[in-house]
Amino acid sequence: MNRPAEMISPASARIQGGVFGPILEGIRKTMLPYQWKVLNDEIPGIEKSHCIENFRIAAGISQGEFYGYVFQDSDLGKWLEAAAYCLMAHPDPELEAEADAAVELLAAAQQPDGYLNTYFTCTDLTKRFTNLRDCHELYCAGHLLEGAVAYYEATGKSRVLEVLRRYIDYIADFFGPGEGQCHGYPGHPEIELALCRLYDLTREEKYLRLAKYFIDERGKQPSYYEEEQRKLSREFFANGAYGLKYFQSHLPVRRQTKMEGHAVRALYLASGMADVALRTEDEALFRACKTLFDNVTRQRMYLTGGVGSTYIGEAFTFDYDLPGDRAYAETCASVALVFFAARMLQGDLRGKYADAMEAALYNTCLAGMSMDMKRYFYVNPLTVFPEADEKDPGKQHVAPERKPWLACACCPPNLGRLLSSLPRYAVSVSENLAAVHLYVSGTYRIRAGERPVSLRIDTDYPRSGEIAITVSGEADLALHLPEWVHRYTLKKNGKPAEYREKDGYLYLSGPFSEDCLQMELELTPERVYANARVRDCAMQAAVRMGPVVYCAEEADNGDSLHLLRLPEKVPLRVIPEKLNGFSLLEAPGWRLEAADDRLYSTEHSVRRKAAVIRFIPYCLWANRGKGEMRVFLYESGE
């Protein structure tokens, strides 16, 4: 295994302009202050969070009872992490003061022995770590730790790191292979990633060892979870009939070849596996990650980068099962897919990983929030028919409109931490190479091994295919050539550049000195077809331009979108009108309508009328009122 590439710190980048400049500013100025108010229950009329109040009760500052899910603490961890990334990029005394308050609350809620979890502190501390499978303690610890590491890195303030290290040291004593230690592992992976980050920061082997222990212990027989449930005198609860697959613990992880069970768990686990493999040079483990990556992206991923085909257990089902209307495609799962793909790029620089990041980021992740960043989707279907979502209980997980908060509030702060840390996923560095995976406009002052590299990316990508990169430094440069590109040009200082194309990247040799690279990726709207094995897409085509998947909405096209017919050959046109800076598309097509009221008849009883079909980016749907939406439209021959 080659020495893996490293993610860059968000502190080394300034995201400006383009699609993400305003989004990052919005996160700092709007989303995080809003979410802080939500966590403090200061916004009336929305789902109660009680997250901060749980900490206050655990700390003895407030009286009351714990409220919310067992994983309510994680919301604060993610919020703190996102706040840290924002502070890296931009000073913000108000935000920092809120974060400091959160830190003090964490410290106050910590038990004398280091334990830190409000659910068990508020209910029954003797039950701690007795139900690893269901109670999310290690998951919450992971999120708090990621927040702590990021906050320390952002501010240099060690307080929160000390608090979390005490807790993690407690955990590292409690869990492990030793006699008298607990041989369990988290029901919901996440701490594995956090432990690797703590290891990167401290270089203390025990943190990496614990992450590796959690990974390797998982799925051994006899099953820790089965034993645990027996001790709890509980029947083994086979979540949605998945059994141990639901928890990715049906097999040791190295022998798992399919992404199974709860989608977010599966992708956090895979990310943790990759993290450990990269740090321990464990090629076999990294190979297992590759297998899982290929399975999820080649058999189980929606065109929009969404994953998780059923709401029952928020889970994967089986290969090629990708129903658009019943999709779960949780926002968090696409966030997790970005995490996983970015880690794969560290060990295996191939375009397919960056392609998956693009699909997830530009479609499902961005769709997860409203244009004003104050309303959120948890579930991101590809076909929406509000009447069905209301009246078919099998579709009641589908909300046709974003909500200001969610009882299970994992997604909004997860979006916050992903987007505020975008540089981690946009660029990676290794000994002599800086690699650009996502064309995120901004400046990057980074080091490829010992060599400083400065990059300035100016682009409106993916709203435009023009990307200008000004680069200085001795290292080589690799630029992602997305899978969707049919034609492109790459110039250096106005002349055709010299480069080598390999595995979805264009390699340019350094040194560079304020060299200006001009990349033009030809953006053309095109049809996309799912593999014929995908039953739910039969006879249908989707429309994509660049990495941006489009959809037809009721607001433009009327209702009954299943009656639109997109002719196979007609051109898809870019129209002058835009939405949030994104181009809109149109195509001349047809609209069918029922010619009579008979439920069944022996002839096609439809009328066909010419109709111009308008498409908007999927990530912008449901910003103009409630209505139908479809990504895949039926085709007609002419």
Next chain:
Amino acid sequence: MNRPAEMISPASARIQGGVFGPILEGIRKTMLPYQWKVLNDEIPGIEKSHCIENFRIAAGISQGEFYGYVFQDSDLGKWLEAAAYCLMAHPDPELEAEADAAVELLAAAQQPDGYLNTYFTCTDLTKRFTNLRDCHELYCAGHLLEGAVAYYEATGKSRVLEVLRRYIDYIADFFGPGEGQCHGYPGHPEIELALCRLYDLTREEKYLRLAKYFIDERGKQPSYYEEEQRKLSREFFANGAYGLKYFQSHLPVRRQTKMEGHAVRALYLASGMADVALRTEDEALFRACKTLFDNVTRQRMYLTGGVGSTYIGEAFTFDYDLPGDRAYAETCASVALVFFAARMLQGDLRGKYADAMEAALYNTCLAGMSMDMKRYFYVNPLTVFPEADEKDPGKQHVAPERKPWLACACCPPNLGRLLSSLPRYAVSVSENLAAVHLYVSGTYRIRAGERPVSLRIDTDYPRSGEIAITVSGEADLALHLPEWVHRYTLKKNGKPAEYREKDGYLYLSGPFSEDCLQMELELTPERVYANARVRDCAMQAAVRMGPVVYCAEEADNGDSLHLLRLPEKVPLRVIPEKLNGFSLLEAPGWRLEAADDRLYSTEHSVRRKAAVIRFIPYCLWANRGKGEMRVFLYESGE
């Protein structure tokens, strides 16, 4: 309202030959003895029934605890009813001895005050009638009463009728508008039908009055069920988010315009409404029935006569929501649809009611059992993909193979009682008219008012369109002309018959004297299309010949049936090969296959091969091993 027609008694008919002769013999010789063994827990390795044992425990003959659903008693009621119909048609001392044993057990389990329900007798008699909404007591009473009336009519033995009358008298005292009476009504309708049958037998007004009370009380505000749940200190359980709609008690029944909630309940209720309307000459109530009938058959019925679009609550969802793969389409619901339609024919002689009976009977009802009549479907989808049924928890209600028994065993004995009483639905009589709704081969000695009529129907319908009817008697005759018929001939004694066509019936004037009517309905395989509003059938066609819906099965066509393409115009051919006497069909079409493994691509990446598509009757699917099945196939232009 004209004086309603009457159903005929199965005692006045002998079903012989054709499709149903062997089935009725099979019910008497195979199905009922088998089911008796099941009810007695004498068949190892299948779902436990415990039904008889519950009665033995309630009677104090056995020790033990009640086992099964709260409605377990109803299985015996339906079995007894079916046994009675068989005994009407054919003496069978062994079956009669079993039935007599059942009757003694019913008598022994009856409480001194007349109450008769094993669940409450075995658990807590003080709780009787305290949870009408959920506990199915009146439903069980209805089934036992229907069995008792039928058994009395079959054998003249009054024992069981006395037992049940004591119970019903107890119920009639308990429920009603009077002060001190309970103002509730059954959570699961059924007793309404039974009360009307008891009224028909005894002419005692109080039974009809009680049926009418249950019908009219239903859905009044304040809601009896809401009050009841409050008394039970239970949160109002909104089954599958339907609320009171689930129980058809969201509105007074006369104001209900859509079939809502649990499908079997809805259709039993509608049948009970019709029964009461017919006996009380309540035109407004009968109009409500017509509205509900039109809604269910014109907006909510599968092509196969199945109803109930979701497994969540076994319920209706909304108009035109007819997903083939997630269909519930419970066997019992199609049985109930036959009941409802037959009652509508009593008050409104129109072909549409008989058409619905045909759709339900020849497709979903017959599909509900295996060719050997020992295995049963509860759920009858139109699209089956066994991998999905196994791995998508949202489809785990779909069994790709029939089962020898079901934990919730309502369907098998319901099929038994429907099929063994088929004459009730095949022919009705009124003052001067005998009407044939279903062409069921056999002899019928009936009375139209005062006039004796003798009919002999010789036909293999629906396997053939040739129907010979020998008729004697003074009354007129009406023959159902099914909706699917495009061409037909009707001869009388070899010459064109004189008749008048009206509302889906051919009227011939009597008197008849051994006249031979020869009806030929041209059976041609044809495509059927769902209304364009049915989203799940977009771009697809089904195949039907006569009332028999066909399907493509994996056994003939390989897997991935969604990749078959039925060209719009190619002829559908009847082939010489038959299955269970039914013609099979073929059409030259296409099979697509994925040309590569890419999950998404910008061109149609499929290969197309010529393939002969074979169709078998839907009612015979899953008799040749487990595999895929589809009723609706995608069409291709050529």
